[in-house]
Amino acid sequence: MNPVEPRQQLPSTVVKEDEPELVAAAKAGDISAFETLVSRYERKIFRLAQNITQNREDAEDTMQEAFLKAYQHLSEFQGNSRFYTWLVRIAVNQALMKLRKRRPNQVSLDEEIETGEESMPREVEDWGPSPEDRYEQSELGKILGDTIADLDPPFRIVFQLRDIEELSTEETAEVLGLSVPAVKSRLLRARLKLRQKLNKYFRRSDNQ
Amino acid sequence: MNCRSIIKELTNYLDEALDPVLKTSIEKHLEGCEDCRVVVDTTRKTIQIYCNSEPAPLPEETKVRLRDALFKQLNRLRSQPRA
Numbered sequence: 001m002n003p004v005e006p007r008q009q010l011p012s013t014v015v016k017e018d019e020p021e022l023v024a025a026a027k028a029g030d031i032s033a034f035e036t037l038v039s040r041y042e043r044k045i046f047r048l049a050q051n052i053t054q055n056r057e058d059a060e061d062t063m064q065e066a067f068l069k070a071y072q073h074l075s076e077f078q079g080n081s082r083f084y085t086w087l088v089r090i091a092v093n094q095a096l097m098k099l100r101k102r103r104p105n106q107v108s109l110d111e112e113i114e115t116g117e118e119s120m121p122r123e124v125e126d127w128g129p130s131p132e133d134r135y136e137q138s139e140l141g142k143i144l145g146d147t148i149a150d151l152d153p154p155f156r157i158v159f160q161l162r163d164i165e166e167l168s169t170e171e172t173a174e175v176l177g178l179s180v181p182a183v184k185s186r187l188l189r190a191r192l193k194l195r196q197k198l199n200k201y202f203r204r205s206d207n208q
Numbered sequence: 209m210n211c212r213s214i215i216k217e218l219t220n221y222l223d224e225a226l227d228p229v230l231k232t233s234i235e236k237h238l239e240g241c242e243d244c245r246v247v248v249d250t251t252r253k254t255i256q257i258y259c260n261s262e263p264a265p266l267p268e269e270t271k272v273r274l275r276d277a278l279f280k281q282l283n284r285l286r287s288q289p290r291a
Binding site: 029031034035038042043044046047060063064067068071072117118119120121124125126127131132137138140141144148159163164166169184187188191192194195198199202 | 211212215216218219220222223243244246247249250251253254255257258259261262263264265266270271274275277278279281282283285286
């Protein structure tokens with residue numbers, strides 16, 4: 001895979017410092033190092049797979065296949081990107097195959113979609129400083145999961161890769177076979193839609 | 209700079225991918241436009257909330273079942289001579 005510029009703007013929340021050592025040990029045949037990587041990332045990979053496929057069985061299979069493939073191809077991982085980013089790419093490809101199989105008639109994910117110009121949102125209400133703190137962890141997780149599930153696949157997948165998995169715009173474009181402008185326009189639509197859908201949970205007026 | 213242009217540039221603005229001149233003119237608009245300020249702020253929070261959210265733990269049964277199956281396959285791969 002070609003190295004592309006990693007995303008710089010946000011501090012990464014997904015990589016721990018010992019990741020290169022664990023990967024090196026796993027490459028050298030230390031299965032317990034690979035187990036540590038699995039236990040570290042399985043929840044994230046499962047959520048990624050669930051958010052893309054929206055099907056529990058497909059998400060489980062995707063996670064299995066992603067880790068298996070990663071293990072099989074570990075010697076090809078050159079360390080040009082973070083291991084987690086590499087794993088995400090594998091998982092996304094597996095998840096997309098499942099999605100296409102289950103929903104063959106839907107719009108192709110790498111097709112250009114005319115998104116048009118976004119208009120000024122109608123619901124404009126302040127959320128206050130930390131609106132997510134009003135919810136328990138599990139309740140918040142459900143709100144976020146249900147809300148992203150409401151987006152059409154081309155939009156939720158771009159948001160998932162770019163804003164949740166923290167891939168760069170270029171990496172997202174490469175993984176999905178899209179142009180950079182297409183990623184940007186889908187991302188804008190996804191962000192605005194999610195903002196609008198989350199408004200009912202986070203706006204100040206109902207909760208304070 | 210008007211509200212429509214703010215929405216158009218919202219993603220680049222939030223990702224700090226704008227040239228300084230455009231960035232300054234957006235910020236000037238934001239100073240005087242409460243609605244745009246709220247949209248920018250709540251969109252930024254939307255991204256942060258998703259980005260910072262921890263994935264739910266897998267149910268114990270699922271975790272054990274998937275790990276067992278995975279490591280069974282990994283061990284099988286390891287025991288095979290490399291091609």
